[in-house]
Amino acid sequence: AQRVTQPEKLLSVFKGAPVELKCNYSYSGSPELFWYVQYSRQRLQLLLRHISRESIKGFTADLNKGETSFHLKKPFAQEEDSAMYYCALSGRDSGYALNFGKGTSLLVTP
Template sequence: AQRVTQPEKLLSVFKGAPVELKCNYSYSGSPELFWYVQYSRQRLQLLLRHISRESIKGFTADLNKGETSFHLKKPFAQEEDSAMYYCALSGGGADGLTFGKGTHLIIQP
């Protein structure tokens, strides 16, 4: 069975500090990994996905198949980064997503 684990329910860092949100997954094949973000009073939206290998809003995530991880990183946190972050997995194609439980990121001024 596929599973996504986000070990931190809450992560609080100061503005300007580095941020790393952890995500580990379990999947037997070659998954597609995503990070979704939900800002206060807004809908869930895609932040980035591993196949794009891009940086969005200063965030990057690298798929590590050996460690089955897809951690989200940003070198210098900004207050507007405060939000709920969900790691998600897809088996590929037009497939339902399996989400982690989410990490609430709080950036303190």
């Protein structure tokens, strides 16, 4: 069975501090991993795909197959990063429909 775990419901950091949002997964094959973000009163939107190996808004995420993790990181948090972040997994077992974690609410305070 596949599962996505985001252990922190809420993460609060100061502006300029590094931030890491944790995501762990369980999947027997080769998954595709994603991070989605939902800013206040906006629709859910794609932030990163692991296969793209890109940096968006200063965020990066590395797939660690050994630790089955896909943590989202940013070296210097900004107040506008405050949002709800969802880690998601896609794979053949789910027919490729995304399986989302329960989300982490990031609050960046000045």
